[in-house]
């Protein structure tokens with residue numbers, strides 16, 4: 137039952153080195169893509185990151201709280217086109233939790249790493265993530281979701 141997934145989900149910040157299977161990655165991405173959006177505008181762009189050096193770079197994108205990305209074997213950058221919908225923040229939030237709930241259903245650990253409103257020194261963390269990921273200036277970044285097999 138869905139309530140069992142909601143009850144058992146907790147942020148998981150420690151992962152084993154074993155990667156997720158392709159099918160697990162596919163299902164997590166599909167769950168995020170299925171998220172509803174205001175006026176069905178879909179401003180959210182979910183960017184999968186399997187490259188470990190890139191995930192480790194993302195771990196240094198803000199002053200505190202990105203530590204789960206030091207051990208994650210998969211991550212999704214939750215970005216959005218602000219010009220497409222003024223509800224990008226809400227739409228991106230829904231996509232984030234949809235992926236986390238799918239991960240829990242698969243027995244995979246995850247943690248929401250907040251990027252929007254956070255900083256690295258006096259630099260917005262969104263700028264740092266945009267630089268690491270090569271995203272255009274207008275692209276907003278709500279979060280990075282870390283994933284991995286629960287340690």
Ligand SMILES: Cc1cc2nc3c(=O)[nH]c(=O)nc-3n(C[C@H](O)[C@H](O)[C@H](O)COP(=O)(O)O)c2cc1C
Pocket residue numbers: 145146147148149200201202203204247248249250251
């Ligand atoms: C909007 C939001 C931002 C969060 N940002 C972070 C973060 O940057 N780093 C982190 O380790 N956890 C982060 N979390 C996870 C929360 O700390 C966690 O969900 C909360 O403490 C409740 O614990 P639980 O997820 O185990 O139920 C965030 C969660 C939400 C919903």
